[in-house]
Amino acid sequence: MKRHERLSSVLELLAQRGRLDVEELAAEFDVSQATVRRDFDHLAEQQLLTRTRGGAATNNVSYDLPLRYKEARKAAEKDRIAKAAAQLVRRGSVVGLTGGTTATAVARFLATRPDLNGEDMAGGDPGLTVVTNALNIASELAVRPQIKIVVTGGVARPQSFELTGPLAGRILEEITLDLVFLGANAVDRYGVYAHHEGEASINRIMTDRAHEKVAIVDSSKLDRHAFAKICALADLDCLITDRGASEPVVNSLRAEGLSVRLV
Known part of the structure; x- marks a missing residue:
């Protein structure tokens, strides 16, 4: 297990259990106790957990994990989902x-789809226009000449890395989207949710x-459900x-009338 994957797993287990023991976690991950201590110290420096005698405990932060710790979780599944989504565009x-x-x-x-290359389009129109409130997405796509980027x-x-607040909403209220891909922290039969109310508000407008x-x-x-509702399932x-x-x-x-695609 790579370190970034292990750190993500530590935070996930901590969110589930509330406390973790160095010796037990070392055995569970099949690593040395020194490695676990270093991981705990690293996460404690970022105020993502509290060090205790022989282990670690949750602190008062919400476990809305930083993006860098989420990337390794279900990476293969996310790639399949993303590929299927991109094919709809x-x-x-x-x-x-x-x-x-x-x-x-x-x-x-989307950035690597050859058919979206805008160079052949009459009048120099882009092959695709992407509207996003995510700075990391805007940064990755900004170097793609075939994609026009609009950032809230x-x-x-x-x-x-998401932009939130009244300024983001003001831009979105002036435009129309053909399609939105909605990331979320939780989905249940009642709706779609985010951990942060500011993100939920902008995602709702989109x-x-x-x-x-x-x-x-x-x-x-x-x-599952989270703190702030983005929209209803309907x-x-x-x-x-x-x-x-x-x-x-x-x-x-599906009983609620939602089309669910498994990939």
Whole structure:
């Protein structure tokens, strides 16, 4: 297990258990106790946990994990979801991308689609227009001449690189999207959720401004809820997730009228 994967797993286990023991975690990860101590110290320096005698405990922060720790979680599943999502995009479309690791993967697939190259389009129109409030996505796509990037204003959240606040909303209210890919922290039969109310608010506006709404979430986020609701399940046209989703959960979503695609 690579270090970034191990750090992500440490935070995930800590969120589940509340406390972790050095000796037990070393055995669970099949690494030395010194390695676990270094991991705990590294995460404590970033105020993501509190060191205790012989272990670590949660502190008062929300476990809305920084993006760099999320990237290794279900990476293969997220790539399959993102590839399927990117295939829905037509040349010349205006596409909204919220923040998050799966949406970032969608951006990477779109950036490498040869049929979206805008050089051959009459009048120099772009092969694709992407509207996003995620700084990392904008940074990756800005070097792609075939893609026109529109970035919302707002205040950046260091954990997700997403811009939030009234300035972001003001830009979005002036445009229309053909399609939005909605990343989320949780989905249940009642709706789609984010940990942070500011992100939820901007994502809700992007959803409202889009003709087609597609949620892109891995199976670990299904049948869960988070602090702030983005939209109701009925607002979505489709949900793309991985085949690790349990059949009862998928059936419950479909029973609400939602189209669920497993990849």
